[in-house]
Amino acid sequence: MALSALRKRIELPQGSRWLNDDVRPVITEQRTWTFLTYNNFWLLINCNIATYLTGSALIPLGLTWWQAIIAIIIGNIIATAALVLSSLAGAYYHIGFPVFSRAVWGIRGSQFVIWNRIFLAFGKYGFQSWVGGECTYLMFLSWDPKLEQHIPNKIPIETGMTSAQFLAYFVFCIVSLPALWIRVHRIQKFFYFASTVTLAFFLVLLIWALATMGDDGFGDTLSSGTLIPVTGGPNSTVWLMIYGIMSTIGSIAAGILNQNDYARLARRPSDAIWGQTFAFPLYSIFASVIGILVTAATQKRLGEPIWNPPSLFARLLELDDSAKTRAAVFFAGLALAISQLGSNLPGNALSGGLDLASVFPKYINLRRGAYIVALLSPAVNPWRLVNTATIFLTVLSGYGVFLAPMTGIMAGHYVIVARCKINVDDLYTGNSSSIYWFTKGVNWRAPIAWIVGVTPCLPGFIAAVNLSITISDSAIELYYMNYLYGFLSSALMYSVLHWTVPNKSLDAFVKGSTSSGELQRLYSDNWDITVGHAPESFDESISAQNDKGSCTAKVSVLWGTLNRPGWRRPGPMMGIPVLPANSTSAATLAARGNTGVERTARVTRADGERQPSRGDDNPLARRPESNALSLGSASASSPAASENPRHSAESAVVVHHGLVRQSGRVGQEVVAGPGVHAHLEDPHTHPVQALENNPGTTTHSMGLAAEQDPYFMDAFRSVLVGDRGGIDAGLLQVYQGGPDPDDHPIHFLLLQDEFPEHRNNAKSAASDAIETIVGTHGPALVRLYFRHVHSAIPVISKGRFLRQYMNARDTISASLRGAVYALACVFWNRDPPAVNPCPFLQHELVNHAQESLRHELEAPNLSRLQASILLMHMVPPDIDSVETPYTWIMAAQATASAQMIGLHQDPAKWNIAPWEKKLRRKLWWASYLTDCWSSVCHGNPPHICPDSFNTSPPDLDDLRSDEDLPHDLHHMVDPRDVTFHVSNGARFLESINIGRYLRSILDHGCSVKATMQSRSQLLAVREKLKEWLSLVPNCLAVGSYSHNGPLHLSFYATQVLLFRGLMYPATRAARIAPGSNLRQWLSTALSEFELFVDFMGYITEEELTGFWSRPTEPCDVEIAYRLLESFHQSIKRLGNTEDVAARLMLRPAILRIDSFFTQASELIKSGRSEIIQSPVVSL
Structure with a gap:
């Protein structure tokens, strides 16, 4: 008992069987x-x-x-x-x-x-x-x-x-x-x-x-x-x-x-x-x-x-x-x-x-x-040891006989065998899931190589230490070369052994991943945390080894390392990141992927109950439930982890990828909401808001043409004009605006979801019908979806969807579940091969999913937009010879939903959680791609105007968000799908690049206002497309089961449209006119499409079934107040009408203006420091 207590006393706060803070990779700050x-x-x-x-x-x-x-x-x-x-x-x-x-x-x-x-x-x-x-x-x-x-x-x-x-x-x-x-x-x-x-x-x-x-x-x-x-x-x-x-x-x-x-x-x-x-x-x-x-x-x-x-x-x-x-x-x-x-x-x-x-x-x-x-x-x-200088040097330098082979083996492994690639996660994994477990935890090749380097020099070493021993001159000469011989011979033997008898796991990692530079940046970013931010009172535990020596924990750089109550045990990182090759494009991708990296943290707990945030430490304390919309069931649109910016003090989370403090229930997030004290006492404090996961509420974007001017709403603050007393909606400011007058404030309308009973019954019926059709095959279909579909069109937040599906699948919108099932059932006979054919048809699921979506889109959100995008990728009926008009309508529907929830506005400066910023960018550009390609398929103008959005393209960090799964979700997907693959992200980014080229072609060459002058601008697009094939990373090359075929098809389709524009007009007269565009570009087009013909020879069936993817003068304030008061009196007079429709239309405006006048006087008298209960949603 005393020994056990002593051991407990000397345990390190962050120690485990294979890892502590000094053994882990060094963070940037250190x-x-x-x-x-x-x-x-x-x-x-x-x-x-x-x-x-x-x-x-x-x-x-x-x-x-x-x-x-x-x-x-x-x-x-x-x-x-x-x-x-x-x-x-x-x-x-x-x-x-x-x-x-x-x-x-x-x-x-x-x-x-x-x-x-x-x-x-x-x-x-x-x-x-x-x-x-x-x-x-x-x-x-x-x-x-x-x-x-x-x-x-x-x-x-x-x-x-x-x-x-x-x-x-x-x-x-x-x-x-x-x-x-x-x-x-x-x-x-x-x-x-x-x-x-x-x-x-x-x-x-x-x-x-x-x-x-x-x-x-x-x-x-x-x-x-x-x-x-x-x-x-x-x-x-x-x-x-x-x-x-x-x-x-x-x-x-x-x-x-x-x-x-x-x-x-x-x-x-x-x-x-x-x-x-x-x-x-x-x-x-x-x-x-x-x-x-x-x-x-x-x-x-x-x-x-x-x-x-x-x-x-x-x-x-x-x-x-x-x-x-x-x-x-x-x-x-x-x-x-x-x-x-x-x-x-x-x-x-x-x-x-x-x-x-x-x-x-x-x-x-x-x-x-x-x-x-x-x-x-x-x-x-x-x-x-200190007698004479010669003895001193003999004792110390002679030991190089044993150290030189060790050094040579290390150099040979890193440079020759591993090709400068290391799976850092697996260095801290004490079981067979690590690629460095080899045979019972020992790489037998290293001892053999070491013996080869040491043994021939041992006689000379012994003779040097004991001068009474006599050996041959050749043995002495070999000993004189001990370091050079030991280093080179052991490095060579080690490399040869790995070449002749390779370790399958290590070999797969080295060959499966590509650029070592990308690996280095990946692990550097993932392990790059601030240890000093850990609270002093954190719990920690170490997973013990069992009798067989297998360790119960597997370190994942994204999900933490320790296993005490309050710490999520990470699971084996079964998949290996597949990274872009070391090329110009790859370097560009890497630069994209490493910009704007957010510090993230998971907030989950192993016990069964939700734990409150530690308000003492949190500058953004949770609001009373009576003054905030509480978080209910989570949406599949948000990631499995709530990601928060770094603060000087943080509660309930420790920003630490290697040692993640957990303080919430497994699968649930405890997100610190913006407190009234925080953002009303100081008008310059910007609380983090939530546009998603507000039960019973939908957020609608409010642009410059909305009900109120954004500067008006900002001047009086949403606490005044957004009072929810008796109103079915509220206002939420996510951005206060900048010094530039065109950088206006951003507000959202929070509308309560109130639907007739028959609509709710219709959605429930569609959901029940979908689950009845699928039966017990749901988990298998989800696995197939993330194996085949998600890698090509990554619009779903994988971690959140799987968590929600595992805990309460019926809380996921029926349209999204139906879309996932419907897309996955196409791959029923693959990975692994099914014994029996799929027991249902895709259109059976699609019909119910579309029926549910029709009702759900009255309250659009990110998950319903995901369903809108996915449902356009269904297999068309055999009777269709051209694209059906319905897909064009669905594209318009997806675009309208995206714009309704504000995805067309760049969220970079908004006061919302980082995960939501990343997902919004990703979904907007997925909608943009859908709009562009549906325009091409139907020959109609795109729905999205080039000047109607400013959302920046996503980067690899955006696409990586919520892609690496915690251990308890690994069983729901294939091993290779538990982690983010950079090749998938790179494919999506290149699809966006091609989509942008395509949109330029549509605007300059295919619009109804296109002219010969505008088509001349296609030459610039051609210059950008010329080098695309040579600059594309190796991980995006066409190969067996690479899923890159659709990307290349989109490139060639864009080239077709480009040359159509360059050769315009392709008339009979142009065929015989020497200086016509047709004659000028036809030969070039034919030579370019020789590559396309060769490309089609490499396309496999799997490739074809892949998926595409403000300062104001006092007099102005007084005038504004008088106008508002006059408007208030007028609208109250109109509100006395007996017409029901007119009263319903005026009632929200009357209540809002009443809210202003009842609170503005108190605010003016008490100043900004007065605490006013805010209706703003709590995170």
């Missing part, structure tokens, strides 16, 4: 490392005592100083290449070394490399701390040159240290602990300070050594060299230089292996790549050369070459203990201690801490892990 940060990072890592000592291991081998420097330079160039390759995954996907290791070794297999790096971190942190203790000891000596006499040694001599040295080591360790508290993304200031001190010290040290060496010059360190043969055996110059090169690389092998830990923090990938490419070799070579020069410059005066800087300054203090020397030694020791701390902190403590956090993410974060590394590091007895 990607703070710039080119300068990486410059300072590598200055600290490489300008330290370890790098300074590099020459001490090469020159004693028999190399001359210049041969040693050449080996150092070449070694650093090779190390830089390995470093950049190793850090690419972190730079582009913002994941660390332990997480990326899961992609290479498997979710469980990665534990081998991670623990390898953890133990190395213990050893290296201990060693660096001991060296830092030597620097601290140097400062103590500057205070008291007879320190050893004043602190008697109580430690045995065989330990290699004295009590005074251990005290210095202990002090350095204690001083280091506060630095471990610094968050890694906030460490730049420490880097700036430490790197400045370090660089200044090394420069001053070099200048001092050169300036004080006297006439004797350099010692024989620069002139001596053992006479060794140039070639012939491992003791020749060539092989010793090769050994020096590999030793140089091996000394930083651990840093190369785990560089993803720091590349992930890059503000841009280029900062990490170029920052490392420039800084790493520069400062490594700089420190190594300074070590050689300073040692040579001080050799003669000190009587021997002293490589270790603390020993160098201790000798100087022995020779001269004057105050000046002691001061110089103190500051030298201080600078060296700061250098060691700056190197040890990021190089070992933080790296080891992150590794521990990835192994125990439920209990250890990076900060805890760093402290564990620091506390356990003395266990490696670092004082025993």
Whole structure:
């Protein structure tokens, strides 16, 4: 019980079996490392005592100083290449070394490399701390040159240290602990300070050594060299230089292996790549050369070459203990201690801490892990590691034998096997649904490749550590090449194994998705959240593994990660995003898709009851139910998640894609509504309004020709003119207007839905008839719809529709249900093949759906518009040889509905929820496409005038909204349909582009007012269409089951219309006239349509059955008031008429004007701060 309580106590608030806040991909706010940060990072890592000592291991081998420097330079160039390759995954996907290791070794297999790096971190942190203790000891000596006499040694001599040295080591360790508290993304200031001190010290040290060496010059360190043969055996110059090169690389092998830990923090990938490419070799070579020069410059005066800087300054203090020397030694020791701390902190403590956090993410974060590394590091007895410089380099650089194959495997996986593509979601999935689960969580190819890279070099490594062992010259030579051999051989073997025995899931992901750049942007956006916005009191839980090791949770970047009550458990992301190819058009699409990205959040709860918003924190507090229209059953027109803009304080939601706070019932949304206090106290505060999901109410757009002028309604505010006391309608302002007088306020009329009983009975009868026909096949038809239809014409909000269908399908309008069923039944015999034929005919469902729609359109909304659009795509009767007029009427009906609910106005600045803005844009352009193509099919002018709308086209973010399903809805669709596919979005966007070209052709060449002059403008359209086929992304190319055939058909149909306009008039006289348009363009048209003929050869049956898709003067106010008062008296007089129809017509206006006069006086007396109960709808 006590152990269980302790475990519960140390659990992290956001920890699970595979994920916590430090292990997850780094968010934008924490990607703070710039080119300068990486410059300072590598200055600290490489300008330290370890790098300074590099020459001490090469020159004693028999190399001359210049041969040693050449080996150092070449070694650093090779190390830089390995470093950049190793850090690419972190730079582009913002994941660390332990997480990326899961992609290479498997979710469980990665534990081998991670623990390898953890133990190395213990050893290296201990060693660096001991060296830092030597620097601290140097400062103590500057205070008291007879320190050893004043602190008697109580430690045995065989330990290699004295009590005074251990005290210095202990002090350095204690001083280091506060630095471990610094968050890694906030460490730049420490880097700036430490790197400045370090660089200044090394420069001053070099200048001092050169300036004080006297006439004797350099010692024989620069002139001596053992006479060794140039070639012939491992003791020749060539092989010793090769050994020096590999030793140089091996000394930083651990840093190369785990560089993803720091590349992930890059503000841009280029900062990490170029920052490392420039800084790493520069400062490594700089420190190594300074070590050689300073040692040579001080050799003669000190009587021997002293490589270790603390020993160098201790000798100087022995020779001269004057105050000046002691001061110089103190500051030298201080600078060296700061250098060691700056190197040890990021190089070992933080790296080891992150590794521990990835192994125990439920209990250890990076900060805890760093402290564990620091506390356990003395266990490696670092004082025993420091004997001579040669032994030091042998111990550390020799370990590259084991690290080089690991690094090579990582580079081979990312560049060759995965083609720079990573499924970030699956890196946090501890079960077989992850593509990185491989075989029982282990990618057996990686251990085999590692063994191939390590085994041949092991004899040489053993012989280097134990000089009593004798091995052959060839084994020594192979060991001398250990890093290069291990890196290349393991990378090659790993790639060959994946090529010969591929993993099906990984292979499908790599080949199924396309541009790695699109993948990087996708996962970067989806995981890009602000962790700091999470409330302190949030609940969290971690899904435990069962005995078989399968994890109950699957991380989805869109739906959250944790599983306690109050957190939605995400489900497996079975589908893989299919992204546009890396082409000009793809780049354009990506730019579209990444603009205007909204922060979104889901608000759902696992318990069974709706929870109220936390009014204490919410600036938009919920209004009393008596003063607002409450939210009832949700409409299928809105997404499965309520998406809200970011606020400084947010209640009931945490804007966090990786860790989503839930506070509502599963399948229901708790949406913070606009409070009276919020928007009446301050006229400039704009509450978020709801145009959809208002039970019993329909919103109608009010344009400039509406009942009241928009500026009039804005001046007196909807609280006055929209009082609902005794009125069946209200007014809702969604936009206050801008400084430009043409940027007018936007209002909607909220009309209560009141229908005769016979209409309600007719809708109910149609709904019952549809469900009777479908019977138990409804869920199967829904699955077929989202498999075949939705990808081509994505007008339905998938998540909301499925949620509503699962919970209460009868709350979905009968017309929309009937349209979904009717379109899906065409695909009855597909995916999977049905045993029996479809038990009903499409027209049976269509008839009832259209009957219901006829009554429903008296109260149009987004879901009924969706039904209007879908019902036009039914299979026509066999007796029809041309398009039936009814489809033309349906197009007009859809256009009228879209305009009635205001889709023709751009909602970008409106005070409505982001999801509604996205859906409105998407549905308007679907209506626009329908209007254009129905115009072509029927030869009639389009219903939508070019100047009648300003709605901007949607982008990929709009189309992605509500497309990724939570786990509990996965069973309702096929696995590939649970996530958004960018190819589907790109197809819809290109359909819009072609539709816009088509509309230009209709306007300039096919309208009744078209002239030869207007048709000349078609040349500009032709120039745009000429390159379409070459610029279209690869994901939109025609192929088997790609659903792209209709898109290309629409392109060629547009080309037909274009050339018809260019060749106008196609008369007999034009055929024989040399300069006619017909003669001019006919040959070009024929050559263009050779491509169309070829295209038709690739069309499959599935392609053919696819779907297409204000300041005012006081006198003016007084005049306006008098006019209004006079109007009030007149309308009251007219209202006394006995004519019933006249009274009904005047009654709303009388009540509205009464509302104004009864409240305006109070408002004028009390000012704007007076609280007035608003009729505005609550979210």
